[in-house]
Amino acid sequence: MGRPRYISLPIILVLLAIGYLYHATVFVVIDGWLGLSTAAGLMNAAAFSGLAFICVATYVMAISRDPGHVPSVYAPDIEDPGMPIHEIKRKGGDLRYCQKCSHYKPPRAHHCRVCKRCILRMDHHCVWINNCVGHANYKVFFVFVLHAVFACLHAMALLVGSAAYGFHTDQQQTGGSFRTSYIICGVLLFPLTMALSILLGWHIYLILHNKTTIEYHEGVRAMWLAEKVGNIYRNPYDLGAYENLVMILGPNILCWICPTYGHIGSGLRFRTSYDSTLPDVPR
Numbered sequence: 001m002g003r004p005r006y007i008s009l010p011i012i013l014v015l016l017a018i019g020y021l022y023h024a025t026v027f028v029v030i031d032g033w034l035g036l037s038t039a040a041g042l043m044n045a046a047a048f049s050g051l052a053f054i055c056v057a058t059y060v061m062a063i064s065r066d067p068g069h070v071p072s073v074y075a076p077d078i079e080d081p082g083m084p085i086h087e088i089k090r091k092g093g094d095l096r097y098c099q100k101c102s103h104y105k106p107p108r109a110h111h112c113r114v115c116k117r118c119i120l121r122m123d124h125h126c127v128w129i130n131n132c133v134g135h136a137n138y139k140v141f142f143v144f145v146l147h148a149v150f151a152c153l154h155a156m157a158l159l160v161g162s163a164a165y166g167f168h169t170d171q172q173q174t175g176g177s178f179r180t181s182y183i184i185c186g187v188l189l190f191p192l193t194m195a196l197s198i199l200l201g202w203h204i205y206l207i208l209h210n211k212t213t214i215e216y217h218e219g220v221r222a223m224w225l226a227e228k229v230g231n232i233y234r235n236p237y238d239l240g241a242y243e244n245l246v247m248i249l250g251p252n253i254l255c256w257i258c259p260t261y262g263h264i265g266s267g268l269r270f271r272t273s274y275d276s277t278l279p280d281v282p283r
Contacts, residue, residue, distance in 0.1 A: 008130040011063065017188060018059075022052045024185040025155045033162035044158060051151035058144035058259045059129070067134030068120030068267045075104050084236070084274050106268040108135075108237075110214055120267030123212040135267035139249055140259045142203055147257075149200050152193040159185055210237040210244040236272040247271070 026036075026045050034041035076095055077083055087107035089095055096105040101118050105111075110122040112132050121135035133141045163182060206216065219235055226233035238244065247270075249256040 006130065008127075010128050011130055014059065014128055015056075017192070018052065018056060021155060021185065021188060022048070024181050025158060028181045029155070029158045029162045029185070033158070033165055044154075048151065048154055048158075051147055051154060054147045054259070055144060055151055058140050058147065061259055062126075062133075062137055062141045062144050063129045063131055065131075065137040065140060067122070067132040067138075068136040070098075070101070070103060070106060070109055070118045070120060071268075072103060074106060074268060076106070083269070084272055087269070087272070107270060108212065108215070109267075121212060121270075122214060123206075124214065142207070142248075143257060143259045145196060145200050145203065149193070149196045152189060152196060155185075156189050156193055159189060207248045208241050208244055209235060210239060210247060211235060234273070236274060237270055239271060239273060 025048055030036065030041050030045050030048070034044060036042060036045055076087075078095075096107070096109075097103070098105050098111050098118050100111055100116075103118075105118055106120065108121045109118050111118045112122060112125050114125045115132050119132045119134040121138070123133040123138055125132045126141070129141070131137070159182065206212065211219065215235070215237075219233065223233040239247065245256070250260065
């Protein structure tokens with residue numbers, strides 16, 4: 001089934017960064033500015049602790065959850081009238097087949113050189129979770145990034161507010177180890193917030209267009225080739241913004257930001273714009 005999972009150096013660095021930022025935000029920034037015994041301090045500490053807990057939980061889930069593997073008995077049904085031909089064959093007419101895994105590949109599946117297996121609806125291999133992001137763990141990965149951005153923005157607002165208050169009142173505690181903690185927290189927090197915000201924006205774009213990172217780059221080339229011969233390329237999996245959101249995050253809007261199983265179907269077959277009139281894919 002591929003390589004075994006293990007705790008890598010990037011995972012340790014992420015957990016250390018989360019731990020340090022949590023400690024600095026709650027016990028240095030909030031406690032030093034608002035105080036943990038005040039209502040405002042307790043509310044901010046509780047809210048940030050909740051975000052931190054969700055971040056750690058979804059991060060562990062993204063690491064440990066299988067992204068989706070191709071069953072060894074899978075074979076494309078070329079006689080199924082409900083299966084679009086482009087999902088069965090390549091442009092040259094050959095069936096999608098992985099020479100390294102020695103089995104047929106479903107639509108949107110790709111072979112990962114790191115995991116050494118084919119991943120269903122593969123988006124990319126993420127070194128920060130030491131795992132692929134695919135059909136079965138894409139939502140939890142997205143929810144992790146989303147809540148990580150919320151947590152970073154909350155921490156940054158507290159850091160800036162506390163620093164402004166400290167410089168304005170010229171408190172003695174702004175010196176020494178207190179000031180050092182502020183500097184380290186800021187050096188970690190600002191670039192991390194920017195990077196995660198860009199990553200979140202990128203995946204929101206992908207979800208709204210029902211693409212993976214791999215499909216985006218493939219689509220750029222397909223669009224260029226289509227324009228050369230006077231054709232127009234269209235992503236066959238783009239069902240419209242709302243339907244795309246449902247396909248990735250699940251049918252319950254209230255659970256879109258929850259780390260629940262939101263993927264629809266087995267990952268072996270996907271609805272396309274060509275078969276939108278056919279019955280929905282079974283879950």
